[in-house]
Amino acid sequence: TASFSLLNTCMMRQEQAQFVPYARRWMRLHVNVPVRVLVQKPDCLHIVNGRGTELSEGGVSVYVAVELDIGDRVELEVADPESGPPLRTRAVVRNRAGYAYGLQFLLEDRPPVAL
Secondary structure (H helix, E strand, C coil), rough: HHHHHHHHHHHCCCCCHHHHHHCCCCCCEEEEEEEEEEECCCCCEEEEEEEEEEEECCCEEEEEECCCCCCEEEEECCCCCCCCEEEEEEEEEEEEEECEEEECCCCHHHCCCCC
């Protein structure tokens, strides 16, 4: 799915990445990648450019100049320099500090786990 492709793409770009050693569910990867956040508002679709700063299997930290509330659902788009078309996944806002947002990838975008 798009969120796993995004993680793989960023991990292959090791020269731009630095691992963050926190005790979390998933390992975080420091990145500096351009992103677009698509926000559906009642009156129109807002498309805003920003930067992805940390990435994990579960989500991404982004800096984007748009007003979002905790719980808002957005689409996140990242250009994939390897394959051409951008990768897109859905996410929900879990936290914010100013225009820095913590986005959690939505489960329906993740592949099923084999037991």
